[in-house]
Amino acid sequence: MRAMLGDRPAGLQVIIPAGPAEVSWRGLLEQLPPAWPVCISAVEERPAGLPDRINWLQGPAGRGLQLNAAASASRARWLWFLHADSILTEPALVQVQRLTCGTEAVLAYLDLAFLPDGPKQTALNAIGANLRSRLLGLPYGDQGLCLPAEDFRRLGGFRTDLARGEDLDFVVRARAAGLPLRRLPARIYTSARRYREQGWWKTSWRHQVNAWRLTRAARAGRRRPESE
Structure with missing residues (x-):
């Protein structure tokens, strides 16, 4: 796979946030070609033995804060x-x-698919996410958002006052500012373990309600209260 992808992409930075005790980024690093520059924005100290090519940033917890720090x-x-x-x-x-x-x-953004580590019904969630992205123009962060750094900074980056949903808020603001969306015809997979641990129906319903509230607030230019 790596040989087919060639050398380092022109001007690309891969950014991965890592929360407390997060280790799944190690598996993701193995999937990226060695020549691709990667920045991991974490809350913990740089682990021993990490390749020098990996830029490790340590700072306060919060996905919006961590993503903005790496982008800066x-x-x-x-x-x-x-x-x-x-x-x-x-x-x-x-x-x-x-x-x-x-x-x-x-x-x-990429098409979303779920790993087989959760309920089979998550196949329906993937279908819904991809239809929402294509028809409503509302992809989420787990679909691998990619954009020019200049536009990211022009839009003010991710909001840092949201407990979750900073990705959807950013997409809404980007579209309102006239930045076109583009679907990349390929899949990216994400874990379905939250649906297994918290229940498929409960998790799906909570996601829909939170997404509706966040989208409405972002479009109205208002702050959404912190999610429960």
Whole structure:
């Protein structure tokens, strides 16, 4: 896979937030070609034995804070935000490489699929997420958001006052500012363990309610109260 992808993509920075005791980023690193620059924005100290090519930032907890810190430290032309537990496919890597070789300013995302570590019904959640992205223009952060760093900074980065949903809020603001969305025709996988641990129906319903509230608040330019 790595040989097919060639050398380092022009001006790309991969950004991965890592929460307390988070270790799934190790598996994600193994999926990325060695030449691709990676920044892990974490709350803990740099672990021993980490390759020198990995830029490790330590700072306060909070996904918005961590993502913004990594973006601020980067001098790359493109930023690709990935969740630590993402599973990448070769087509996804190829699509991102092609995107970053261009000059068109877009907010790109991948099709979502769930790993088989949760209820079978999560296949329906994936279908719903992909339809929502295509029809309503509302992809989430677990779909691997990628955009020019200049546009990320112009939009003010991610909000840091939200307990969750900073990704959807950013997408709404980006669209309102005129940044086009682009679907990359490839899949990215994410874990379904939350649906297994918290219940499929309860988790699905909570996600829908929170997404509706957040989208409405973002479009109205108001602050959404911290999620429960």
